Amino acid sequence: MTERRPIALLPPALVERVAAGEAIERPAAAVKELLDNALDAGATDIVVEVVGGGLTLLRVADDGHGIPAAEMELACRRHATSKMATAADLERVGTLGFRGEALASLVAVADLTLISATPESESGWQLSFAGAELVHSAPAPRRPGTTVVVRRLFNALPARRHFMDSAAAENGRIAVTVRRYAVIHPQVRLALQVDARLLFRTTGSGQAEVAIGECWGQPLRRSLVQIPPQTQSGFSVIGWISDRTATRATRAGITLAVNGRPVEMAGLREALEAAYRPLLPRGRHPFAVIALSCDPADVDANIHPTKADVLLRRREEIAAALARAVRGALSTLPAQPDAVAWTPGLRQGGLPALSGDPPGGRLRESRRPYGSAEERLAQGRRVIRDLPQMRLMGQVQQSLILVEGNTGLYLVDQHRAHERLLYERLSAAPLAQPAQALVEPVVLELRREQAERFAGRLDELTALGFRVEHLQGLTYLVHSVPALEGAAAALALPGADDELWREATLPGDHWLDRLRTSVACRTALRRGQALPGPVMRELLHSLAALEAPTVCPHGSPLILEVTTDFLARQFDWS
Ligand code: ADP
Numbered sequence: 001m002t003e004r005r006p007i008a009l010l011p012p013a014l015v016e017r018v019a020a021g022e023a024i025e026r027p028a029a030a031v032k033e034l035l036d037n038a039l040d041a042g043a044t045d046i047v048v049e050v051v052g053g054g055l056t057l058l059r060v061a062d063d064g065h066g067i068p069a070a071e072m073e074l075a076c077r078r079h080a081t082s083k084m085a086t087a088a089d090l091e092r093v094g095t096l097g098f099r100g101e102a103l104a105s106l107v108a109v110a111d112l113t114l115i116s117a118t119p120e121s122e123s124g125w126q127l128s129f130a131g132a133e134l135v136h137s138a139p140a141p142r143r144p145g146t147t148v149v150v151r152r153l154f155n156a157l158p159a160r161r162h163f164m165d166s167a168a169a170e171n172g173r174i175a176v177t178v179r180r181y182a183v184i185h186p187q188v189r190l191a192l193q194v195d196a197r198l199l200f201r202t203t204g205s206g207q208a209e210v211a212i213g214e215c216w217g218q219p220l221r222r223s224l225v226q227i228p229p230q231t232q233s234g235f236s237v238i239g240w241i242s243d244r245t246a247t248r249a250t251r252a253g254i255t256l257a258v259n260g261r262p263v264e265m266a267g268l269r270e271a272l273e274a275a276y277r278p279l280l281p282r283g284r285h286p287f288a289v290i291a292l293s294c295d296p297a298d299v300d301a302n303i304h305p306t307k308a309d310v311l312l313r314r315r316e317e318i319a320a321a322l323a324r325a326v327r328g329a330l331s332t333l334p335a336q337p338d339a340v341a342w343t344p345g346l347r348q349g350g351l352p353a354l355s356g357d358p359p360g361g362r363l364r365e366s367r368r369p370y371g372s373a374e375e376r377l378a379q380g381r382r383v384i385r386d387l388p389q390m391r392l393m394g395q396v397q398q399s400l401i402l403v404e405g406n407t408g409l410y411l412v413d414q415h416r417a418h419e420r421l422l423y424e425r426l427s428a429a430p431l432a433q434p435a436q437a438l439v440e441p442v443v444l445e446l447r448r449e450q451a452e453r454f455a456g457r458l459d460e461l462t463a464l465g466f467r468v469e470h471l472q473g474l475t476y477l478v479h480s481v482p483a484l485e486g487a488a489a490a491l492a493l494p495g496a497d498d499e500l501w502r503e504a505t506l507p508g509d510h511w512l513d514r515l516r517t518s519v520a521c522r523t524a525l526r527r528g529q530a531l532p533g534p535v536m537r538e539l540l541h542s543l544a545a546l547e548a549p550t551v552c553p554h555g556s557p558l559i560l561e562v563t564t565d566f567l568a569r570q571f572d573w574s
């Protein structure tokens, strides 16, 4: 919002209604508040500087509409804001800030300097607070805009400082925060400098994909797919997600925003992650930027002290639309034999290093590396379908099946390939899985919440091959396991602590997929297992019969392609 109202103290009745905020609990929270202020001021260029994890210094400079000198002191008082005046404003918050607390909270926990100029003023004005006292107030040169400098954050609060992680960890949190704002506001140029080093800078291109590349790097940008935009009366969702090659160990790559405000929103995040399963390995998370717009009257931003979460009136509908869109986008993603990670194990096996192969890099074919999704999909299917006709060369490192075709060599990961096969077999609903009875039933002692969920899933478990009987109370007996070779030994493990049963009693509706994935993973051929020729052949035949089997159920590639073109280039055969 660029149109500015004068700063005023909130009327007491409204103070009562804004959720009391302990807004600044760590340096990243201060950065978030200062970015909110800069964006609310209509800034198009924002520079964030951090020293010492934000505890030594935080500086945010913007080119927004500034604060008139006469209002600067008021701006630093609690419940002083230019963004809200009446109760009706609280019902439709159209700005990122609205409680008038951030600057006041910072004055209370740090030394704060505010330098600001408006387009109308001749020059700028500077205020400095130390120990919550105003210690300096004088003209200062400044182009229109505002600079907030926060020094010695939490210095007077040794207990709080004590709970801060290392500077590196705080820097990491700050970087996540700034990146999220940068991709949600791609029209704004945003730079983050940490200990005098520029971490990233966006160019204000207005395009989220461009900003994503600027924040996280070009390889990630290339893995992005846009989800089909969802527009319904009252809300719209747009977003970008990565294909399954770009997963991460934490959720820091997931950005969800409502009306320009990055938020946590566990419900939406779950809808997003659910759509990815079973493409993701366990414990991995997708990269995604999802921007939701809706009528401010349908959003309650006043429920969380740090505004990290909001309440959406139509969240179920929105979650469903998001899940649909993500599934839609993922279904167009091909399995990619043309860009899979080069398995390091192979190199250790003594192959000469391939010149020109970037360290930890990828092998690509000489044809356009990024064909359309359909082309890539068709190519992947063709390779897999042709596998049984190719020449089986043998097994490498007791882990990979080496096959030679007309256009190159293929290495198939025996464990992942078998896992995929088993997973598909277990998923071939509605056919019930044949079961094999256990000589001794497995006794499960569940916890109460687990047992409640488990009790409602017995039919689905039976269909999968697990015949389960409720003995009494929280005790269940498992009488059979799916009739897969080796399953009895791999699966009949006692105790509710076993991962398998934890999967089966997970809350939510992904438990079945997780359980299938686990069963497949445990039962599949291992790496390090010598395979006779007929077994390898059989595996390739079964793989060829599958739909799009170039990734294992965890989402990792199961085949590596080394094309003749690639070899020709690497060896300079012209
Ligand atoms: P809030 O953002 O909730 O209004 P703050 O304490 O963050 O409360 O800021 C108080 C007021 O100071 C804001 O309402 C705004 O008028 C002014 N202000 C703060 N930062 C800036 C900025 N970077 N540019 C322009 N005005 C600002």
Ligand code: MG
Pocket: 033, 036, 037, 096, 097, 098, 100, 101, 102, 103
């Ligand atoms: Mg604010």
